[in-house]
Amino acid sequence: MRNLASRVAVLAALAFCAQVFAADAHFVMISHAPDADPFWNVVKNGMRDASDDFGVSVDYRNPPNGDLADMKHLLEQAAARQYDGVVTSIPDVDVVQAPIKAIVARGIPVITFNSGTSEQSAAVGALLHVGQSEYEAGKGAGELAKAAGVKSFLCVNNNVTNPISFDRCRGFGDAIGADFKTSTLDSGNDPIEVENRVFAALHRKPDTQAVLALGPTSADPSLRAVEKLGLNGHIYFATFDMTPAVDKAISDGRAAFAIDQQPYLQGYIPVALLALMKRDNTHDVERALKELVADPAFQNRLKKYGLVPHFGPHGVATGPSFVTRTNLGVVEKYTGQYR
The missing domain is CATH 3.40.50.2300 (Response regulator)
Known part of the structure; x- marks a missing residue:
């Protein structure tokens, strides 16, 4: 009985440490989007929900006018700040590849999202791409x-x-x-x-x-x-x-x-994966994907908002899906917030 109590205490302590470890994580999400684009409000809602579900903090950074030179500077700043993980879009691989590679070289895990391709993501050293072709x-x-x-x-x-x-x-x-x-x-x-x-x-x-x-x-x-x-x-x-x-x-x-293209998932999934890798002290993104798929909080989000990600060998496809008059009612009430 005493051994069982000791084991329970150890497991509880480990669970507590895992939560603290994840809570200490500080990530940044960098996009190419100008402030005026309402599409990104949905992405940021996904980012914030993942932050809440997994107990991490996330900064959102973007060039106010969509200037890619400004985005490049934001990536350079991210490398200097030594974030625990970086999520970034790839609007123009020629512009952003150098600072992304510099982040990777510092041992910081990078996940790309939204703009870009799985091939470009791999070429700059990122672990995974989340988005649509x-x-x-x-x-x-x-x-x-x-x-x-x-x-x-x-x-x-x-x-x-x-x-x-x-x-x-x-x-x-x-x-x-x-x-x-x-x-x-x-x-x-x-x-x-x-x-x-x-x-x-x-x-x-x-x-x-x-x-x-x-x-x-x-x-x-x-x-x-x-x-x-x-x-x-x-x-x-x-x-x-x-x-x-x-x-x-x-x-x-x-x-x-x-x-x-289910922008909510583009905000949620990269943050969740980084949080799981940070908690497990690994850069094994495949393991994190398996854990995410089994996570109750994530499954509840998918069910509630009618979202369907596709997990493939080269990344997570969030789209395309086509909304017509026949299926509009399923997503209409969440438009602008979660769809």
Whole structure:
């Protein structure tokens, strides 16, 4: 009996130490996103929930205007601060690879997320990539449009400083047989400017059959431009990511679908994995993935918000999934917070 009590006491002490060890962990999440992009509010909600679930602290850093030179400086600062782990996007591998490699060289675990590819992630020394293949997402969207008879489109790109963003336009163009270069519009990020540029582009080419917006910053103003031109119901509209305005457009039939990359998971999973590796005192990300899949808090989050990650040999795919009128009700109430 005394031996059993001693063992229980030891296990309790170890559990307490593990919690303290995880709580001492201090991570940073660095993105390329400008402050104006509402998509990242959902990512940050995932980051904060993982921080709460696993008892760690996480700083969020981004260049306010989306300047990649500023992002590079943020990565350099992260290396100097000796965080316990770093989560970063790869908007342009040529710009960010040197500071990411410097972080890895210091023995700090890095997980990449959102922008970038699994191949780029491995090349810079990161342990894993969490996100979606932008080309495949664009191609999947294009295949849906092709089935509806679409042969021409306008790709509204509000993030041209991110080279990976063009893969969305390229995939869509390849699927419908259109040249994505001549179909892509640099819309900027100011809502009025986006609306005016889309209005002008569609006015110049009235035979354009579809509009593909690359995110909330471009989707809502593009919808207004389409409405002002009297093209509701006459032009095929699709967008990446969810907003209340996009939800309503899908519900009303003004938009065919939205491509959901489950940004909440992009914020949650990297932080959770770093926390588990820190707790276990290892950089074994495969072991951490197995522990995460079995974690009750994580499973509760997935069930509550209707989220479905795909764990593969080269990373965690959070998308694409397509939200249409048929499944809109499942995600609508969480749009802007968890979807």
